[in-house]
Amino acid sequence: MKEKEPTINDVVQTLNDLAITTANGFSVMERRFESIDKRFESIDKRFDEHDKRFDLLETEIKLTRTEMSVGFSEIKDEIKRLDERIDKLLKMTNEDISSLVDELSSIKLRVKKLELKNSHG
Numbered sequence: 001m002k003e004k005e006p007t008i009n010d011v012v013q014t015l016n017d018l019a020i021t022t023a024n025g026f027s028v029m030e031r032r033f034e035s036i037d038k039r040f041e042s043i044d045k046r047f048d049e050h051d052k053r054f055d056l057l058e059t060e061i062k063l064t065r066t067e068m069s070v071g072f073s074e075i076k077d078e079i080k081r082l083d084e085r086i087d088k089l090l091k092m093t094n095e096d097i098s099s100l101v102d103e104l105s106s107i108k109l110r111v112k113k114l115e116l117k118n119s120h121g
Contacts, residue, residue, distance in 0.1 A: 006014075
């Protein structure tokens, strides 16, 4: 059996069908790409929001570190001042003790002299 030769109308119809099918396929693919683009845009927005949050956190961390550094510096200065005050107080206490020991020795000496005087007297 001999195949029938396609007519121009058959070729035109086939080409029209192919064009419609191709156009429909492109249309479906275009909608899929638009959907994917929207998902990527949504993801990009979320990343941007996270980046902003991380930037805020980084700024807060830097500010906190600066405040801590200043606080530690102030604490070190206060400890140094307290050490100096304690050293002065210890020096004054030692001087007072030394003075009291000298006075006690002087009093003991006077008591002995009085005892000697009273015993010879």
